[in-house]
Amino acid sequence: MNAYAKPLPKIDALNAPYWEGARLGELRVQRCLDCGTLSFPPSRHCAHCLGERKDWVATSGRGTVQTFGVFHRLYFPAFEAELPYAVVLVKLDEGPRLYSNLVGVTNDAIRIGMRVRARFEPVTDAVTLVKFEPDEGAAS
Secondary structure, rough: OOOOOOOOOOOOOOOHHHHHHOOOOOOOOEEEOOOEEEOOOOOOOOOOOOOOOOHHHHHHOOOEEEEEEEEOOOOOOOHHOOOOOOEEEEEEOOEEEEEEEEEOOEEEEHOOOOEEEEEEEEOOOOOOOEEEEOOOOOOO
16 A cells, blocks of 8 residues: 555554454444443443443444534645545444544535445555445435
């Protein structure tokens, strides 16, 4: 792969299963083994019961846009060609929420409540980014 100029995530012991899943085309979240709560981003303790026993499960990768913002200002030179670009907060069908980019749709077509699905974009040998695109087959 070519050199990737944008900022890359720091992969560590806590989040490695998420990034491994992304490389395999799975959107994974943590599951508390004490109470069953699904959560993201990864944490050492369950926000619901404070349990420390966790595993990782694959989600459907589908969800709904809860809110979004469109960035017009350049913060990193490597993003210049994409300005303006959207950042969305997606609530997965399974419950957890995560921030990502929305691709495959013009910024003026983005709507709160829009159905989306995960799209996996390999950017380095170690990192595949999870972005979202409109889920054309889903009801809004």
